[in-house]
Amino acid sequence: MKVTNEAGVLARSERFFSTPSATARNLFFYVTRVGHYYYDEQYNFLDSCDVAHQESHKNFFLTYIRSGCMYFQTTQLFTAERGQVALVDCHKPHRFYTAGPAEALWIHFDGANAASFFEQILAFRGGRQTFSPPPDSRIEQEMAQIISGLRTASMSEVDRSQRIYRILCSLLFPAARTGGVPENDAIAQAVRFIDEHLFEPLSVRRVADEVSLSPSHFSRLFRSTTGFSPHEYIMLHRIDEAKALLQSTRLSVKEIAFRVGYRSEVNFIAAFTEKTGSSPTQFRRNLF
Numbered sequence: 001m002k003v004t005n006e007a008g009v010l011a012r013s014e015r016f017f018s019t020p021s022a023t024a025r026n027l028f029f030y031v032t033r034v035g036h037y038y039y040d041e042q043y044n045f046l047d048s049c050d051v052a053h054q055e056s057h058k059n060f061f062l063t064y065i066r067s068g069c070m071y072f073q074t075t076q077l078f079t080a081e082r083g084q085v086a087l088v089d090c091h092k093p094h095r096f097y098t099a100g101p102a103e104a105l106w107i108h109f110d111g112a113n114a115a116s117f118f119e120q121i122l123a124f125r126g127g128r129q130t131f132s133p134p135p136d137s138r139i140e141q142e143m144a145q146i147i148s149g150l151r152t153a154s155m156s157e158v159d160r161s162q163r164i165y166r167i168l169c170s171l172l173f174p175a176a177r178t179g180g181v182p183e184n185d186a187i188a189q190a191v192r193f194i195d196e197h198l199f200e201p202l203s204v205r206r207v208a209d210e211v212s213l214s215p216s217h218f219s220r221l222f223r224s225t226t227g228f229s230p231h232e233y234i235m236l237h238r239i240d241e242a243k244a245l246l247q248s249t250r251l252s253v254k255e256i257a258f259r260v261g262y263r264s265e266v267n268f269i270a271a272f273t274e275k276t277g278s279s280p281t282q283f284r285r286n287l288f
Helices: 022-027 116-124 139-152 157-172 183-196 204-210 214-227 232-247 254-261 264-274 282-285
Strands: 016-017 029-039 044-046 059-068 069-073 077-083 085-089 094-099 102-111
Touching: 016 139, 022 102, 022 157, 029 139, 029 157, 059 069, 059 077, 059 116, 059 139, 059 214, 069 085, 069 102, 077 085, 085 116, 102 157, 102 204, 116 157, 139 157, 183 204, 183 214, 183 232, 204 214, 204 232, 214 232, 232 254, 232 264, 232 282, 254 264, 254 282, 264 282
Parallel strands: none
Antiparallel strands: 016 029, 029 102, 044 094, 059 085, 059 102, 069 077, 069 094
16 A cells, blocks of 8 residues: 655555454464655654554554664664664654655564563663664564565465564574674583583683673673573573472482582572472472
8 A cells, every 4th residue: 555645755655554353462463554664854753643543553663774764762762774673662652753765664563472572672682672683684574574465465464473473582582793703602602511510500700701701791692692691591400400300319309409509408499489389399299
């Protein structure tokens, strides 16, 4: 559908609407409107306009900038330039505008755990709402295919949901690279080191030193790559090993605690209970 009545949006732009099924609303990620826009300097979208109050707009907005630059005002002021992605919660105050020619792909989406994804992405990215995808990212292609699928009515709701999920996962866990060497190789090395030394005292500093990173940078990179803090990763793997020992041996809870790297039976029981919902003794009893 050509766009002919939106200030600052050039005539060759396209916009498509999609009304989700009840199944999609309950189970999937879904889009409500999508577009491929060409802008001039007059574009200025305000959340006080009528469009901003429509159901198809009151959700989450993702845009990929193909050329030019777009400015955003939410709880912060930020800019998205060519090759960057911006993510906005349109339930909250917002404004989008340009200062010159620009081109962007965009989708409005919601459903499933979209709000949780939004919050986690911002939390993992230090509150930032604009991102620079790595060269091998398929965000632009996934968005273009969603838009094309609505243009031709050739894409199912399931397919659209899967594509949105992949986009959100790539924003949550980017493939970070520095100096031409994949930093996620350092994380893979750290994971191997943790697994091989799980039953020894393991501090964040010790693991960071092993992969030649500062503790603060290592912790940020580990979380952005795996979704866990180093401390949480170590604790959960120790609990997994404890489950195996509770099931396959007759070792006491205290012996298992020390076997999986805890120096206190009390701390082990507290951690195990918090993460599994049952004490080690209850877990063992329920296995049989």
